[in-house]
Amino acid sequence: MLHRPMSTLLGLALAVTLASCDNASDRAVEVAVIGESASPFAGGARLPLAAQLVRSATAEGLVGFDERGRVIPALADRWIVTDDGLSYIFRLRDGTWPDKTPLTGDTARAALLQAIAGLRGTALGADLAAIDEVRAMAGRVVEIRLHQAQPDFLQLLAQPELGLLRKGRGAGPMRLTREKDAALLRPIAPEDRGLPQIENWSSLSRKLRLVALPPKRAIERFNAGEIDVVLGGRLADFPRLDASGVSRGAIRLDPVAGLFGLAAVNPQGFLAEPDRREALAMAIDREALANALNVGGWTATTRIVNPGAGDDNGTVGERWPGQSLAERRSVAAARIAKWSADRAAPRLRIALPAGPGSDVLFARLADDFKAIGVEAVQVRENAQADLRLVDTVARYVRTGWFLNQLSCASNRVLCSPSADRLAGLALLEPDPAKRADLFAQAEAQLTIANTFIPFGVPVRWSLVSGQTTGFMPNPWNVHPLMPLAMLPK
Template sequence: MKRRFLVLAMLIAAAACGQGEETGPVLIAAIGEQPDLADPDRVPPDDNAAMLLQATAQGLVRLDPQGEIEAGLAARWTVLDEGRTYIFRIDDIEWPDGTAVTAGEVARRLRNATRAGSGNRLAPLLSDIEEINAVTPFVIELVLRRPRTDLLRLLAQPEMAFWTTEGGVGPLAPLSDDRDGIDLVRYGTSADPEVSAVRPLVELEYAPPAMAVALFELGRVDLVAGGGWTTLPYAEAIRPDAAQLQIDPVEGLFGLQVVEFDGFLAEPENRRVLALAIDRQRLAAMLDRPEAEPRSLIIAPSAQGVGPYQMPGWIEADMDRRRAFARTAIASWEDANGEIPPLRIALPDEAGSRPIFAVIATDWGAIGLDVERVPFDGDADLRLVDRVAATDRGTWYFNVFRCDANPACSEEYEAALDLFAENETPGVGVLATAKAARALQDSMPFIPLLRPIRWWLVSSRLTGFETNAYASHPLDQLIAASGD
């Protein structure tokens, strides 16, 4: 973004606010709009909703500041039968209405979240849970049909937090909630008759990226949350030092999702042509960050549990050969079908979208295609997707592109997923995942560009913040120190 615009945003922020306190709650500016929290079994949370769910609701377990598993509603747990049985001991805690959290109620909510047809987007990944039993009022048992090494990590996701019409079960709770932001206090405090005298532990506000960064540079907030590649230029504009600009080494998806599967985009061969024509090395060079890792494969190379499969031949070819092949393919298709209309690409209205569009427009223009940038929520042929993987397993990617949500699903891909789902033998699973990975890459419903990132601006006042592979930063464990 232009420096002049950033300075203007800073002046507006300074005029609207007085001088900041050096002590007090953790002050956070989250990039984007304030979320309306809802049951994650009905409405998949976006990044801001997930952060708030992580703060105000819990599942059986949760993630700590290092991205590791820690106690949630369950005070402790035991794994038996070589990973097929999990026993959880529910902690002594109450729902927002004052009734005790019991294993029976937790089991009911967990069955609802994982049942077939649930609106919870992680439900398909938890289909290996065969039984959910309340053994005693405070002990719950999960029986799996085969071991899942990522079960606890899935249960720790914000999507698996238990939510009621009155809210979640801590560790924090809203003290106030208006369109200017949300104040959070320790869970249980809101029931205190002296609640009006309680100072919040966390004050959350929501702002466009330029304003959020301006608030940080003015010292008005301790943390800017929710950044990715398209908003990184706003943070870089204030030239933060290495201690301030923290980047989580996450995995997941960052690229173009095909949303219209008709005409030229109806054929997987043409979608592959689009993918191979993009110079990802040039895009990474434009971003000029060591974290800008080019990605040509839909499934991250580090994903666990995916059998080895043959890489597409174009990945190793140089750009000249790839473009020559693409130009020939485009010309041949147009000779048979007519001119291809400009491809509409939906990108966020953010500074970091400009280099992405510039590279795509140049590279696809070089093979004979016109492109048009459209608003992110507008009608489009391709739309930018930026998602962090919930686990390090390849099954997360298969879930994102499962056949009921993927118009490009091929018979080979569907058969490989069915083979994996129906067999418990490890050898069969390795074979099935390898076939599924290759079939997914061949069908190309998504064009990967880069490894995703999550960036944060962190004040020296703040302790308890650590970068990790899951962008997990529990708000209740952040502490604002008394001065710098």
């Protein structure tokens, strides 16, 4: 047997340790986003998830999100909010844009106004309607004035679409390189971003590679150890996790709120009248749907606004109180029979994303609708349809968000102008109690219109390997890339 001195053995052990540290920091964190068409390099006002993640990583806003979904400093290192909630004053950090132009109140204001303008006509643009003025103040100070207090305003400013650009480029915190269809991102050293230097930065930061993949392929590569984190999981693909043998310990569910249900998109024929659209909503057995979906903690609701919204004054409750499912279906079936008296029974096309979870959902809906005399046909997600799945996570949990998503301004085929009018009045009402009452009236009008059939809250899941750092489930389904690329200090 070959013997080595203890000092030699200790030296070898130290070398192995250092090599493993180097390997840990040199190896890219591999992230897959579900959705083969969801390019990380997409542009426009409505970004797919992969592009949102890249935008957040390469173009900070005034504020951003950490891995817990909390608002943190970004281009602004501190801020104050006036007591009336109508003025947000941001002090920008000392730094430059990628073209070496100084980061000033003027340049930040111009970038912010450009970002806001690009969101016109979108639901997020409507969420920002409380902004009255953006002012550049002395040096590196920006003030945003609101015409009405908005408790979740910082949450809105942290959204990926409000990452600020100058000449098409953002100021980090990561630098992007394109590798064919993958995005390779590297953390930028703090001192290069106008921040205090961090000791041992090179050993703490790692490069990260992000790619969009079909759901089955993303899960297979995760199981094979080729992918560290899978993001963007929805109900459509949730059953794949059991079928593919993914470890339960790797699955992370985000406790989100939002819209999950069917929007009426054909204003002709059977769906032309609100009472017939209501008949479909009445027929759904949401308890049976919850059992079929088999998602722990899933919350069903008949309301458009999720229960527990921050400004819910309690005047709008669950629908059809005191009526059993059988009683509701009896009323609904009578309406269908009246429609079908001199014509064929209704046959409705339901557009759903591909996936086993969608198949489970459709099977339940088909049985529910059949019970009242309606035939359902499943069609592709983007095909012509009568009803289309809406599956969107709330950016903030207040009535205004839900109403903006379903407003006429958001290009809904079927909408409620009266609900929009009341919501608009709410935005101008300074008294919180009166504003909440106007929002409740708007929800009631939208409910009467029956343009949207709620099932419950959305489902969002991720897969996370055991060695991953910088990931936490949170209510916003926000999982920024920068924390994933950093090792604990």
